Amino acid sequence: xxxxxxxxxxxxxxxxxxxxRNGDTEEPIRxxxxxxxxxxxxxxxxxxTEKFTHLGLAVYSxxxxxxxxxxxxxxxxxxxxxxxxxxxxxxxxxxxxxxxxQLYSGxxxxxxxxxxxxxxxxxQTISLDQFIxxxxxxxxxxxxxxxxxxxxxxxxxxNTKSESLLVKEDYAGGARFRFAYGxxxxxxxxxxxxxxxxxxxxxxIIFENPIDDLKSxxxxxxxxxxxxxxxxxxxxxxxxxxGIYTLSLQQRPEGFFTKVQERDDIAIYAQQAxxxxxxxxxxxxxxxxxxxDRTLPRKGLWxxxxxxxxxxxxxGKTAPVEGYRKGVQLxxxxxxxxxxxxxxxxxxxxxxxxxxxxxxxxxxDNLTTGNVKGFGAGVYATxxxxxxxxTGAYADSWVQYQRFRHSINTEDATERFTSKGITASIxxxxxxxxxxxxxxxxxxxxxxLQPQAQLTYLGVNGKFSDSENAHVNLLGSRQLQSxxxxxxxxxxxxxKNIAIEPFAAVNALYxxxxxxxxxxxxxxxxxxxxxxxxxxxxxxxxxxxxxxQATFNRQTxxxxxxxxxxxxxxxxx
Numbered sequence: 287x288x289x290x291x292x293x294x295x296x297x298x299x300x301x302x303x304x305x306x307r308n309g310d311t312e313e314p315i316r317x318x319x320x321x322x323x324x325x326x327x328x329x330x331x332x333x334x335t336e337k338f339t340h341l342g343l344a345v346y347s348x349x350x351x352x353x354x355x356x357x358x359x360x361x362x363x364x365x366x367x368x369x370x371x372x373x374x375x376x377x378x379x380x381x382x383x384x385x386x387x388q389l390y391s392g393x394x395x396x397x398x399x400x401x402x403x404x405x406x407x408x409x410q411t412i413s414l415d416q417f418i419x420x421x422x423x424x425x426x427x428x429x430x431x432x433x434x435x436x437x438x439x440x441x442x443x444x445n446t447k448s449e450s451l452l453v454k455e456d457y458a459g460g461a462r463f464r465f466a467y468g469x470x471x472x473x474x475x476x477x478x479x480x481x482x483x484x485x486x487x488x489x490x491i492i493f494e495n496p497i498d499d500l501k502s503x504x505x506x507x508x509x510x511x512x513x514x515x516x517x518x519x520x521x522x523x524x525x526x527x528x529g530i531y532t533l534s535l536q537q538r539p540e541g542f543f544t545k546v547q548e549r550d551d552i553a554i555y556a557q558q559a560x561x562x563x564x565x566x567x568x569x570x571x572x573x574x575x576x577x578x579d580r581t582l583p584r585k586g587l588w589x590x591x592x593x594x595x596x597x598x599x600x601x602g603k604t605a606p607v608e609g610y611r612k613g614v615q616l617x618x619x620x621x622x623x624x625x626x627x628x629x630x631x632x633x634x635x636x637x638x639x640x641x642x643x644x645x646x647x648x649x650x651d652n653l654t655t656g657n658v659k660g661f662g663a664g665v666y667a668t669x670x671x672x673x674x675x676x677t678g679a680y681a682d683s684w685v686q687y688q689r690f691r692h693s694i695n696t697e698d699a700t701e702r703f704t705s706k707g708i709t710a711s712i713x714x715x716x717x718x719x720x721x722x723x724x725x726x727x728x729x730x731x732x733x734x735l736q737p738q739a740q741l742t743y744l745g746v747n748g749k750f751s752d753s754e755n756a757h758v759n760l761l762g763s764r765q766l767q768s769x770x771x772x773x774x775x776x777x778x779x780x781x782k783n784i785a786i787e788p789f790a791a792v793n794a795l796y797x798x799x800x801x802x803x804x805x806x807x808x809x810x811x812x813x814x815x816x817x818x819x820x821x822x823x824x825x826x827x828x829x830x831x832x833x834x835q836a837t838f839n840r841q842t843x844x845x846x847x848x849x850x851x852x853x854x855x856x857x858x859x
Contacts, residue, residue: 357403364427366409367399367417397433419461426451437461437489447472452480459487459519466494469503469544477510477541484513490523491535491542500531504546511541525698527754529806534650545649551694551701552810553600553607553645554656555803559760560598560812562690562705563744563801565613565639566662570682570713571773573617573635574856575787575825575835577668578676578717585631586858587618592639594839594850600802601810605648611850613639617666627672635684636663652697660690662709675732676777677719685710688746705748707763713740715773732777738793740769761811762801769793771819783829791821795841817843831858 354367398416401407405422415433417424419440426444431452442451443464463479472478491508509520520542526533530552536545570577573588592613597606617635624630640659646652664686671678689706715738723731747763771793778786795817802811823837835854841847 354399356399356401356405356407359401359403359405359407361405361407361409363409365412366407366424366427367411367414435461443494444478450476450478450480452482454482456483456513457481457485457487459485459489462490462492462523463520464492464494468495469493469497469506470499472506474506477507479508480510480512481515482512485511485515485519487516488518489520491520492523493526493533497526497533498528500526500528500533500546503533503544506544507541508535508544509542515542525754527756529756530808530810536649547649548602548810549805550645550647550652550654551656551696552803552805553598553603554643554654554694555758555760556600556801556810556812557596557598557607557609557643558641558656558658558692558694558705559748559762559803560801561609561611561641561643561658562660562688562692562707562746562748562760563709563762565611565641565658565660566615566637566686566688566709567711567742568615568684569711569738569740569769570668570680570715571789571791572837572852572854573615573666574668575854576827576833576856577629577631577670577680578672578678585619585622586856588616588857589855590615590637590852591854592850592852594848596846596848598812598814598847599845600812603645605646607643607645609641609643611639611641613637615639615662624672629670629672631668633666633668634664635666635686637661654697655695657693658690658705660688660705662686662688675719675722676734677717679714679716681712681714683710683712690746690748692748699753701750701752701758703748703750703758705746705760707746709742709744709746711740711742713738715739730777730779734775734777736773736775738769738771738773742767742769756805757807759804760801761804761809762797762799765797765799768796769819773821785827787825787827789821789823789825791819793819793821795819795843812845814843814846817841817846825854832856 397414398418399414400418400420401422401424402418402420403422406425407422408425408427410427411417411430411432413431416436417432417434418436419442420438421440423441423443426442426449428448429450429452431454434455435453435457437460440461441464442461443466444450445466447467465478497503515537517537520535520537522533522535527549530548531546532549534545534547536543568590572590574586592611594611596609596611598609599606615635615637617633619631619633621632622630638659638661640657643656643658645654647654664684666682666684668680668682670680686709687706688709690704692703692705694701715736717734717736720733720735722733725731744765744767745763747760749757749759752758771791773789773791775787775789780786797815800811800813800815802809819839819841821837821839823835825833825835827833833854833856835856837852837854839850839852841849
């Protein structure tokens, strides 16, 4: 060691106390001093046959090396290196004679150290011009500083809140900065890393210990940057989340800070809770639009294809979660009964549907996606009056069993679970004739108004424990949804075998519970219990047994927007 009063303590850590340096360890040296040198027994065979050499009082080992290259070493000292020790030594060297100066010719005039080959070094650096760290670990002590830091596949670990590192020159990245202590012990306003100039490349920030109370760690400055830094100069390694909260690294003009925010995937969970309960929802008009036409045969088949898009705003999120749905349903009557004034039909139905969801965090630009896909199968029954001019009351009901497979894809993991349950509906209305008109060519035109009401039970639920052991429960199940509105329809009989029926409907929807997600007891929901639904459509009847129908449906609420198109094919026989 090079020593100078209280200003500079050491040039390079060396000597006893250095466990391993450049392949040599301290054990043989300690053994020699204990068994040979201190006992003055130097002529014994065991003292002569040591693998190291000695001349008189001189003992050779790499642990005493003064050079800046450190390979395959393990050094643990309070102070690892002081860069300007040679400035103190230079006046002395200049006064030496030629042969004396040769004794110090091995001193490197550059103020640097190079640590390579899986070395592990511990200690403070003071006024060191350059630190090269490659395939090795450095654990700084106290307030360390270096001029230029060059890292390749390197680890730098901070073990206590009393340690920090100042880098005075540009830094090109390539290190893993590890924190072995809890961030809650750190002063939030005090950075651990300070860079005086510019930062490029990419380095990792690693918190080695589990973090329990995430909410208390928001806004801790980890890195101070006085120059400029690339957007991805530092990235947080690993996934740190607890319940609905997650920890990320946020770049600000003055550096990088911890950011605690709600998980992105809660938006996907909330939308999937709604999708699982509504993908197979339908009304009488969706499966049979011509029940009041008593001239038709009494049994039939129907096919329905849907495609839609929705946006929901979940509590705590400034951006919406978007969903894209598609599905197909098929059904048909297996039993019918009819007399002069009433008809009852009972049928079976089934279908398959899926919804893809996407959410992009506007702060981090992270993309979270999800998919819910499943099937539904059930029975339905329809009763209606048979009166003149296709008027009268009706009642329709159905019940379905549904099962879905869910997946949530984040930047770090994929979660999978299933949901299942029962949905059921009862609907009633009255088809009233408002006006009837015959054209000069004898074509009939009728105008109908149909007030209607529907009550739907939504009972599809899913719960599981995710990869972070958070208890996840979808919200919105076991509730009633009401729909009340009116449909207006015009019926144009163009030819003997063709009729066209344009229609429009307006409904008010109400849920007594919002859809959402619960994680470890904390809830986030789509805070929307009411919506206005509007529908436009047209049906074309061909040869009294084939009906083609197209509809466009739109729902608008405070935190909910959805639109859906559907094509229906009805065939009676």
